[in-house]
Amino acid sequence: MAEAKVAPRPLSPHLQVYRWSWTMAMSIFHRATGTALYFGIALFAIWLVALASGPSAFDAVQWFFGSPIGYLILFGYTWTLMHHMLGGVRHLVWDFGYGMEPAQRINMARFTLVGSIALTVAIWAIAFLVF
DSSP: OOOOOOOOOOOOOOOOSSOOOOOHHHHHHHHHHHHHHHHHHHHHHHHHHHHHOOHHHHHHHHHHHHHHHHHHHHHHHHHHHHHHHHHHHHHHHHHHTTTHHHHHHHHHHHHHHHHHHHHHHHHHHHHHHHH
């Protein structure tokens, strides 16, 4: 019997082959922020349960969210929400077939990061000025 020659299978590129790019980093951040939003919703659920439980439970949760650590957590959650939202808008634009050129993709990825930071700072500045 003749033996069949088997061509070597191509190897998948490993992470060491790839060079980091803005779009790759923002894609990873988009996935991470999507995961982090689950924890933020849990914090919101804790706040709602405390609200329904009575004044003492609500005061304790309000005290925690009003502490410096609470502010830091809420600030991080705001950034997570804004970053994930802008990443979703970026993907929506891509779904319509726009922004596929390399320079446009990089600029949109940069805007996602810069825009999320700017929106977060603006939201917190307005919140502190109003309240």
